[in-house]
Amino acid sequence: MANNQALFLDRIRIALKQGSRPSMSVATDDKAFLQSIASRGREEQLLLLRQLMDNAEPLHLQVHGCASLTAAGECVAAIARECKPEFGTCREIVLHDHPLVHGLQLAPLLSVQGIANHLTRSGDPDVRQHTVNASIGITVAAWAIAESATIVQLTRPGQPRSTSLVPSIHIAVMLLSNLVATLAEAYALLRREQHPDSLVLISGPSKTADIEHTMVHGAHGPREMHLIVLTGAMVEGETA
Amino acid sequence: MSAEEPSYSETARDGLANACLQRSLRGLQDQCGKGALAAWRALPDPTLRSRVKARRVETLAHLDRVLEQLADGIRARGGQVFFAATAAEANSYVLDLARRRGVQRVVKGKSMLSAEIGIDAAFGAAGIEVLESDLGEFIVQLAGSTPSHIIAPCIHMDRQQIGRLFADQLHIPYTDDPPTLTRAARKVLRHKLLTADMGLTGCNLACAETGQITLVSNEGNIRMATTMPRLHVALMGMERIAATLEDQRDLLQLLTQGAALQKLSTYVSFVGGPSKEGDPDGPEEFHLVIVDNGRSRILADPEFREVLACIRCGACLNICPVYGRIGGHAYHSPYSGPIGAVVTPLLQGINRHADLCRGETLCGDCREVCPVQIDLPRMLVALRHKLAYGDPGWQVRPYNRIEALGYAIWWRIVGSRRFYETFLKICRTLQRPFTGPEGRVGRLPGWGGGWTEGRDLPPLAPMFFRERWRQMYRENQTERGQQGAEERHHGQ
């Protein structure tokens, strides 16, 4: 294996005919971006939220601003109420094992509707099957990007990839303070985060226009997506 | 071109006659091609593309180092990296892995490299089921055909054809409604995606700094293929790498804009290694197969190195007037359109694909729309140069000795005023039998018939410009020259 690599890279070095080379220049603008993020006040954050909502509309990403955890919980319950299972008959929801999700206190709201819910706890062998059966997957977004209506979904223990992918509907929840303006800002945060192994940027439900260039929402990923942004000033304290 | 394969011109004719293809291409080009040009004109930073091009070229000049950095990073995350010099080595590695791990079903995310190395045939020979998961590729696979566009594979088929195909092969009641057809495919593919043993994807952009690859999609099939099966194999052309996160960001945004006028595609996945203990999903093993297969030879040639800057966005297909008439099948390659016309001969043989080198008008639209400003027309002329005289370095034989002789004679004629005029005066006499009653040439023999098949030609003029100049203007010109000299003398 190592031999393969050495031969391969040698072939490239021969092709480049390089003697000594200066290293590639590496310029980062992270400091400036992190400063912009840190200095943003609540009013500016709300403006970003407005921008996010505008950009989300053509992508069929439904954005809900909720002032409190209770309101957010009710929002989720309302979506669950409307949802008809796509594959099979059972109504089930999988949720990320994350303090913000716990803060929504969804269990009583969902059981009232007869909907089973299952946390995606790390090490739980049933998570995969529950995810495949579920109509709704609820995750927590680390950040969202206003300019492109994108959420940044990091993979962590208890917060697996498939929750935002396999169920028909994806609901992402996040705090307003985690909303940034641009992809560049999000990358600055990612770098500070020391880049996890696996993450995905998501900008709406899945779609395809492969048949006669006609746009259809709902290809292999979720056919419907919601982003709940917790805007209440108190929320940060509650979920800390 | 092998003897059995129809030629560029023959397949082009089929494309020209395909009404559905013509409609689709027109719509695609009007929207996406022109849209990309408009997007570049509206960029807040007009230097972005040239800076990114320069950075791509710089990265290629350090390709060995960045690939090494990438491999170290992937391995640090628990992934495995294999460097494949050839298509055979790549196929061998993947098949070997599949056999060792008892793989019976493979789901593919869209990968042109996988078509380039012919991995489907290798899987087939080993009795392993291979399924395309991208809707367009899935449709093309069901139809037993090949893609006609690198981003929109089945634009050569209309909804009725797809409806009939699904009714036949998926046993659903006939419909030509795209949402219904899409839902049917979604249902069929979901089960396969959830139960496949191996996901096989390409790689849009690797990032050396973070030790990861990035994959973009709108459908979610690539996420499925990298998340649900227990093995994930990613095939990567060795040039598809960004050195830093900033480079990756710039290229990513140019890619999604150039491909489909999107700020970002619906999904951008960063993948670096296998899943962790306790994860219910994600692959147990992640293998990155980095492929050369002729790219180092392109890298070594300063005339062609810049073609490796390509990020496979498809914008050049969406603007090219030739591709826009004939579609992708005529290129007989996973890489069609202007980029395909340069890269296919370089990877698979310049003589074999001589028509790809010569079958364009050099109009320059591709250069204008390319997000990284690759000068494709320059390279097409360079390829034609190799075909003209042959080239031992690239193993090119002269393409057409009669044509070469023709141009040698052409130089003899234009190299001398006297020969030029004599030759043309002879032609002027000889053209009389070909000149019709309206004074136009309607039919030419031999090679010239290519023109007169569909067009008239003006005859050679009874007096050439130089003859008229001599007759009417030489005296006047002397006068004018004197006048001009007087005016200058009087300080006007």
Next chain:
Amino acid sequence: MNLHTPVSLFIQCLVDTMYPEVGEAMVRIFDRLGVPLAYPEGQTCCGQPAFNSGYQREAAAAARRFIELFESAETIVCPSGSCVAMVRHHYPELFRDDPELRARAEAVGAKTFELTEYLVDVLGVTDLGAVFPGIVTYHESCHLSRTLGIREPPRHLLRRVQELHLVEMDNSDSCCGFGGAFSVNYPDISLAMVDEKINNILKSGAGTVVGCDIGCLMQIRGRLTRRKENIRVLHIAQILAAGENR
């Protein structure tokens, strides 16, 4: 450079042998402006056909001859975007390994202009006193618009022609399918492209199509007559030279 600078006419092969009236029109335009003219009689071809087909030895020989013929001129004007692009952009490429010839090529390229470029950008003239009644649409040739970046000067000139109504066609700058040898080697594709161009011309409602490159006009006119469509095809020089002298 100004109106008194003598202009050496570079009359490309297609105009010289098939459309001399375009060359004559260009002479009338310069006469009207009082520009002194010269015509190096040894000129034959700039070498573009050989270059585009990959025959760079022959193209370089033709280029060297052109440079020798024209380098003593003060300024060179040609009624063709593609020939000017050849001289300005490709001559230096042909001589990249020969610094002396390359320098001479660059010097010649710096004083070689396409007709509309010379009139508008160099002389600052847009009104030539031309008169041409009719609805006219403009076909933008590839080398003129994309390689040389000349898009507005022809339009400025056409708008100042009296009684001329300029209409834009869809995709005015899309390739007409000529491409030199391409038009004969790949006739089906070439015809599909020119048919598309003609459909756009017809859709524009114009009775005349004008352009700055005779290769394109030859392609368009050749197909129009075969399709028996009654659209006039003119080089811009012919329109600018039309009407009464002032």
